[in-house]
Amino acid sequence: MYGGVPLRTIKEALLKLKAQGELHRVKMVDLTNCTFDGHVYDTRRVMEECLAIKPDLIFLWDEAWFGFAHWSPLLRQRTAMGAAAVLTEELAKPEAVTAWEEQQKALGDSPSEDVLLATRLVPDPRAVRLRIYQTNSVHKSMSALRQGSIVLVKDVDFEHVESQFHEAVFTHASTSPNQQIIASLDVARRQMQLEGYGLVANALQISLEIRRQINSHPIISKYFKVLSNAEMIPDSFRQSGLDDYNDPDISWGKAIQSIRDDEFLLDPTRMTLSCGHAGFDGTTFKNILAEKFNIQLNKTSRNSILLQSNINNTRSDIALLIRVLVDIAMDLETKITENGEGYRTVFAQQVRELVDDLPKLPNFSCFDDRYREDATADTLHGDIRRAFYDAYKEAECEYLALDSQELDKRLQSGPTLVSANFVIPYPPGFPIMVPGQVITQEIVDFMRKLDVKEIHGFNKALGLKLLKR
């Protein structure tokens, strides 16, 4: 699933499996916190409610981008380990048992799925096994060398899995320690222990300043905008009503309420800068910034780029960024006023295509029947591994050009199109198809509209790789 996954969706999936007698097969919930775009979960609530449905669930929080958050007293509670510490303390209190007993009484013997979805579920502390893992790419947000990443473990049953855990690490990594990386992790740890709170406060301050300067600048704001909290997170996931970190009347009370209550919080250090109104797609704009202005980015979307503030930033970085955006905006102003009507029409059309005419992201469709245990069951799961290995057998695969009429015919009247590959366009950077997945009209429409050059798992000259029927 892309982006932040609403808690309701997770609960629905677990409750459905429970109703089908399949809940015992669910071992782990794996979520990315925060997402690349900055969506931060309410880690405590997600774990509490999931544990209320299955008390021995394991949680793997991918906090590759969020390691620094430990050094913000506000953000820490939204990290896996911050929430784990609170949960350990809260579940040990006698009130936790009373709360569970009272909720059980109120829910009655067989509460409906709707009631369970609408209730903030509390777990039974006597049944819960707290098993929480957090991956943390120290090198992404702190001062470690590339590959300086760690796994944090808070697992009451770790002693039973420790040897397998080490074996798994050695299977996937070199068995020879890399002293340079380990030393850099030590340096990063020491730096954060000594100066972390100040450095992170600085990174947060810098991001607020960048947001303010870009969105209030008389020329820059005509073409560029840092998207607000409301534009990044739908209202129903922002119970506090905090719409924008730049609201002039924002109070500490509201900020704290947002951190405590909102289902999703926007990591302030991640700024999505929309560039569609300047007529740039994300990749073109990224290349201009890199080639002409020596500003490096690593994430773009069709009409935006992602800016990040880090613990190393200074006010000079803000000044540089603003000057560059002023230069680019002034250049656009000149072209729009000095070039003729023809230029303005083309520019307006370009903006429309980037801002309004967006290809709709397709949701996961389903696996082909042959990769499902029970093709009549109302479930989405399938045997991706078998499909992946089936695709190794060339004789069982075929290719169809994306713009061919044959493809349209197959969509209309079969046989079903089944993907042999992971197909990952960048941007957005996550799979649009996985091995064994049925290819639908929605997916083909999206692929045909895509104008990005980097599509992993797809060779335009050959076409879509399919598993034969």
Ligand SMILES: Cc1ncc(COP(=O)(O)O)c(C=O)c1O
């Ligand atoms: C969400 C997410 N998780 C994990 C990783 C990989 O992290 P590492 O560099 O520690 O392997 C990335 C890398 O970009 C990422 O974006």
